[in-house]
Amino acid sequence: MRYRTALSVVRGAGAAKDGTRHWWAQRLTAIALVPLGVGFVVMMIALLGADYDGARAAFAHPVAAALWILFTVALFHHAQLGLQVIVEDYVHSLGLKVAGIIAVKFAAMALGAACIVSIIRVSAGS
Amino acid sequence: MSTTGRPLSPHIQIYKPQITSVLSILHRVTGGFLCLGAVVFAWWVITLSLGPEPFAVVRSALGSWIGRLLLFAWTFSFFFHLCNGIRHLFWDAGIGFELRTAHASGKAVVAASIAMTIAAFGLAYAM
Numbered sequence: 035m036r037y038r039t040a041l042s043v044v045r046g047a048g049a050a051k052d053g054t055r056h057w058w059a060q061r062l063t064a065i066a067l068v069p070l071g072v073g074f075v076v077m078m079i080a081l082l083g084a085d086y087d088g089a090r091a092a093f094a095h096p097v098a099a100a101l102w103i104l105f106t107v108a109l110f111h112h113a114q115l116g117l118q119v120i121v122e123d124y125v126h127s128l129g130l131k132v133a134g135i136i137a138v139k140f141a142a143m144a145l146g147a148a149c150i151v152s153i154i155r156v157s158a159g160s
Numbered sequence: 161m162s163t164t165g166r167p168l169s170p171h172i173q174i175y176k177p178q179i180t181s182v183l184s185i186l187h188r189v190t191g192g193f194l195c196l197g198a199v200v201f202a203w204w205v206i207t208l209s210l211g212p213e214p215f216a217v218v219r220s221a222l223g224s225w226i227g228r229l230l231l232f233a234w235t236f237s238f239f240f241h242l243c244n245g246i247r248h249l250f251w252d253a254g255i256g257f258e259l260r261t262a263h264a265s266g267k268a269v270v271a272a273s274i275a276m277t278i279a280a281f282g283l284a285y286a287m
Binding site: 061064065067068071072075079080082083086089090093102106109110113116117120145148149151152153155156160 | 188191192194195198199201202205206208209212215216235238242245246248249252280283284287
C-alpha cells in the first residue's frame with residue numbers, strides 16, 4: 035500500500051526538479067510587457083521635448099501612475115528572471131553562481147523599489 | 161569553458177549559423193542589453209523625483225551623440241526582443257515548430273524589428 039499522495043510522488047521529478055514557477059512568471063510578465071512596453075516607448079517618444087515639469091506631468095493622473103508602476107514591476111521581475119537564467123548558464127562555480135543570482139535579484143528589487151517610490155512621489159506632486 | 165582540462169570538440173567554430181540559433185542568442189543578448197536600459201530608466205525616473213538639476217543631467221546625457229546611439233540600440237533591442245518574444249509565446253503554445261514556419265517567423269521578426277525601430281526613430285526626430 036502506498037502512503038504517499040500522487041502530488042508528493044510527482045513533486046521534484048525531472049532533471050531540474052524545479053522551474054515551473056519561473057517559467058510561468060517569465061511568460062506572465064512577458065505578456066504584460068507587450069502592451070506596457072509598447073506604451074512605455076510611445077510615452078518616451080512623446081516626452082522627448084518635455085522639460086522637468088512636462089515630464090512630471092505624465093505621472094500626475096493616478097491611472098497613469100498605476101500603469102507606470104505596473105510597467106516597472108513587470109520590467110524588473112522579467113529582467114531578474116532572465117538574468118537569473120544567464121547566471122545559471124554561464125557561471126560555473128557554485129559559490130559565484132549563487133552570489134550572482136542573489137545580486138541580480140537584490141539589484142532588481144532595489145531599483146524597482148526606488149522607481150516605485152519615485153513614481154508615487156512625482157504623481158503626488160512632491 | 162572546459163573545467164576538467166580535457167579537450168573539447170569545436171562547435172561554435174564549426175557549426176554553420178542558422179537563423180534559428182542566431183535569433184536565439186540575439187534574444188538573450190538583447191534581453192541582457194535591455195537590463196542595462198532598465199537601469200537607465202530607473203535613473204531617469206528617480207531624477208524626476210529628485211529635482212530639475214539631476215533631471216537635466218540625465219536629459220543631456222541621453223541627448224548627447226553617445227546617448228542617442230545607445231537609445232537607438234535600446235530601441236532596436238526592445239523591438240527585436242518584443243517580436244521574438246511573441247514568437248516564443250507561440251512556441252510555448254505549441255505553434256510554429258515546423259522548420260519552414262520557424263524560418264519564416266524568424267525572418268518576419270527581423271523585418272518587423274527593423275521597421276518598428278525606423279518608425280520609432282523617425283517619429284522621435286519628427287517631434
